[in-house]
Amino acid sequence: MDAQQVIKEQVTGNPxxxxxxxxxxxxxxxxxxxxxxxxxxxxxxQFYSVNVLENPEIRQGIKDxxxxxxxxxxxxxxxxxxxxxIMREMFQAGELQQMLEGVAQA
Amino acid sequence: xxxxLAEMQRRLAVLAPLRLHIDDESAAHRGHAGAAGGGGHYxxxxxxxxxxxxxxxxxxxxxxxxxxxxxxxxxxxxAINALTPDQDSV
Numbered sequence: 473m474d475a476q477q478v479i480k481e482q483v484t485g486n487p488x489x490x491x492x493x494x495x496x497x498x499x500x501x502x503x504x505x506x507x508x509x510x511x512x513x514x515x516x517x518q519f520y521s522v523n524v525l526e527n528p529e530i531r532q533g534i535k536d537x538x539x540x541x542x543x544x545x546x547x548x549x550x551x552x553x554x555x556x557x558i559m560r561e562m563f564q565a566g567e568l569q570q571m572l573e574g575v576a577q578a
Numbered sequence: 579x580x581x582x583l584a585e586m587q588r589r590l591a592v593l594a595p596l597r598l599h600i601d602d603e604s605a606a607h608r609g610h611a612g613a614a615g616g617g618g619h620y621x622x623x624x625x626x627x628x629x630x631x632x633x634x635x636x637x638x639x640x641x642x643x644x645x646x647x648x649x650x651x652x653x654x655x656x657a658i659n660a661l662t663p664d665q666d667s668v
């Protein structure tokens with residue numbers, strides 16, 4: 473299975489997926505750490521996370537998948553939502569909480 | 579001004595920015611694992627009529643498209659504040 477197929481299965485098989493550097497417990501990049509904090513602030517404590525530092529094929533593949541050049545990347549119900557800036561913006565507007573409501577079981 | 583900043587400004591000119599400000603925050607991130615590739619951390623504010631009627635994802639894509647392959651090398655991380663002229667005047 474190539475990286476694009478793996479990614480498609482990950483984002484469609486899990487309600488909330490975060491591609492990040494490091495893990496939610498030990499983020500290895502400030503932007504990834506912020507993304508985790510925003511999800512937690514939305515009441516989402518359980519989500520599927522992928523540490524791209526451990527998988528170079530996914531690291532490149534996820535940039536191609538969404539045509540988005542940076543990490544972290546958040547997917548909700550298979551849809552690309554955005555990176556750290558967009559998550560913060562949507563959180564401040566209350567939009568992210570709405571999107572996550574009923575999707576993620578905390 | 580660094581070559582990277584000058585090149586970013588040159589490429590972003592395609593968006594006809596009414597205002598463009600780029601901060602180089604690389605110094606604050608030196609040494610962390612993700613920055614090992616050597617790319618810099620930047621924060622930019624860009625005001626353009628091209629953003630009108632577009633959501634944030636679409637606006638960021640315009641910026642990424644303009645920067646092109648710089649995202650694969652000299653730019654490791656980029657925080658983007660993309661505003662329309664109306665939003666900028668508020």
